[in-house]
Amino acid sequence: xxxxxxxxxxxxxxxxxxxxxxxxxxxxxxxxxxxxxxxxxxxxxxxxxxxxxxxxxxxxxxxxxxxxxxxxxxxxxxxxxxxxxxxxxxxxxxxxxxxxxxxxxxxxxxxxxxxxxxxxxxxxxxxxxxxxxxxxxxxxxxxxxxxxxxxxxxxxxxxxxxxxxxxxxxxxxxxxxxxxxxxxxxxxxxxxxxxxxxxxxxxxxxxxxxxx
Amino acid sequence: xxxxxxxxxxxxxxxxxxxxxxxxxxxxxxxxxxxxxxxxxxxxxxxxxxxxxxxxxxxxxxxxxxxxxxxxxxxxxxxxxxxxxxxxxxxxxxxxxxxxxxxxxxxxxxxxxxxxxxxxxxxxxxxxxxxxxxxxxxxxxxxxxxxxxxxxxxxxxxxxxxxxxxxxxxxxxxxxxxxxxxxxxxxxxxxxxxxxxxxxxxxxxxxxxxxxxxxxxxxxxxxxxxxxxxxxxxxxxxxxxxxxxxxxxxxxxxxxxxx
Ligand SMILES: Nc1ncnc2c1ncn2[C@@H]1O[C@H](COP(=O)(O)OP(=O)(O)OP(=O)(O)O)[C@@H](O)[C@H]1O
Ligand SMILES: [Mg+2]
Numbered sequence: 001x002x003x004x005x006x007x008x009x010x011x012x013x014x015x016x017x018x019x020x021x022x023x024x025x026x027x028x029x030x031x032x033x034x035x036x037x038x039x040x041x042x043x044x045x046x047x048x049x050x051x052x053x054x055x056x057x058x059x060x061x062x063x064x065x066x067x068x069x070x071x072x073x074x075x076x077x078x079x080x081x082x083x084x085x086x087x088x089x090x091x092x093x094x095x096x097x098x099x100x101x102x103x104x105x106x107x108x109x110x111x112x113x114x115x116x117x118x119x120x121x122x123x124x125x126x127x128x129x130x131x132x133x134x135x136x137x138x139x140x141x142x143x144x145x146x147x148x149x150x151x152x153x154x155x156x157x158x159x160x161x162x163x164x165x166x167x168x169x170x171x172x173x174x175x176x177x178x179x180x181x182x183x184x185x186x187x188x189x190x191x192x193x194x195x196x197x198x199x200x201x202x203x204x205x206x207x208x209x210x211x212x
Numbered sequence: 213x214x215x216x217x218x219x220x221x222x223x224x225x226x227x228x229x230x231x232x233x234x235x236x237x238x239x240x241x242x243x244x245x246x247x248x249x250x251x252x253x254x255x256x257x258x259x260x261x262x263x264x265x266x267x268x269x270x271x272x273x274x275x276x277x278x279x280x281x282x283x284x285x286x287x288x289x290x291x292x293x294x295x296x297x298x299x300x301x302x303x304x305x306x307x308x309x310x311x312x313x314x315x316x317x318x319x320x321x322x323x324x325x326x327x328x329x330x331x332x333x334x335x336x337x338x339x340x341x342x343x344x345x346x347x348x349x350x351x352x353x354x355x356x357x358x359x360x361x362x363x364x365x366x367x368x369x370x371x372x373x374x375x376x377x378x379x380x381x382x383x384x385x386x387x388x389x390x391x392x393x394x395x396x397x398x399x400x401x402x403x404x405x406x407x408x409x410x411x412x413x414x415x416x417x418x419x420x421x422x423x424x425x426x427x428x429x430x431x432x433x434x435x436x437x438x439x440x441x442x443x444x445x446x447x448x449x450x451x452x453x454x455x456x457x458x459x460x461x462x463x464x465x466x467x468x469x470x471x
Contacts, residue, residue, distance in 0.1 A: 046468070046470050049296075049300060050300070050469075051468055051469045052470050053466075053467075053468050068465070068466050069304065071299060071304065072300075073300075073303075075300060077296070077300055079293075083293045084292060085216070085288045085292050086288075086292075087288070088219065096216060097297055097301060100301040100302040100306075101301050
């Protein structure tokens, strides 16, 4: 298992968001989560990323329990609309992040940007990016270092058809290299097409739904 | 130098130049009113007067400069997703350590650059005269130390003071959500706290107004008391603020780092 949630409960100021959630993600698997607004999808991704903690229950990633104050390494994260440093260019933002792990070189960043139809040499700051450009830059950020686990919250938000198709390509390619992914989306068709398994979250519980 | 610093250099340069202009103006003022005496003050003593005397404009705006610089260096990361993405990649401790290091390096560089520019400015208006008379450099220290040691002490206090202002800014970075808040609140804090301290700790006396602590160095005195006052105020103050910051960071981290 690359990631699990076990009997997870979470409430915000007394309001129960997750009642008793169990989730298993195997290696090389793409798992989808669907559910209405405010049902707790983003909360689940944040827990897997170590950005939020369950009140009860256990979260594991890469086979290790996530304790308070710890973060699972080797994940690609895109939660809601990505916010970069606005006065830097896309390339500068990505380089800043890539330097932390020093896993990839500039060439790899350039390739990933081009893959998502972004010009690596664009001198404009992120402030001037369109919604779709910003989202694609967020995707480059999540994919560029080839993490073992991708946590993607509505990844195709604001993307046009062409970019959406490219995203699917990149995701499937990542899986073929052994990566796993959790994808939250409101697009049923997309989820059905991409995911090996799909969960529906409703009234604080997660149920696996059979794909039609 | 990385991109993040590069974008920061414009603001850094502008503030360093304003700093030098402030110091030079003090020099002009005091050159004119200088009425003679055994020792003609040099550009070094003018600089320290500008920095530490609470009658000089520069000593009042330096805290603001430090706040602006620290905010510009950190807030853009903290209030974007870069913070979370960095932590996910390199861990929490490393992110905080990097932030501290960046702040310390930037402040040290700022002080060096701003002081050198100030000395150049002073040199232009009053010639290349340095005073080696310890009592003229730092009257508050009563001439007890050699000129070199005295100057080193004063530079060190300038640095400590800036570090203190930086810790205050970093503290407010933890409890605010917008960039302007990391400018306004630290400045209000630095302006109001000393006044409150006077009332709360009436017995300590008004020398604990922030600016007046330093002023002890450059206004007439005969003892080493200003050294002790400055060490206590800036190191003690910084440690206290860092402690509070760490408590807040720990609480926030236990709650979860989400924005
Ligand atoms: N940090 C927080 N503080 C308080 N309440 C929160 C917090 N994060 C989420 N919530 C609440 O938890 C519930 C679930 O939020 P979450 O963002 O996980 O929903 P979601 O399924 O992602 O919704 P959407 O489809 O609109 O993105 C919501 O009612 C939300 O108000
Ligand atoms: Mg959501």
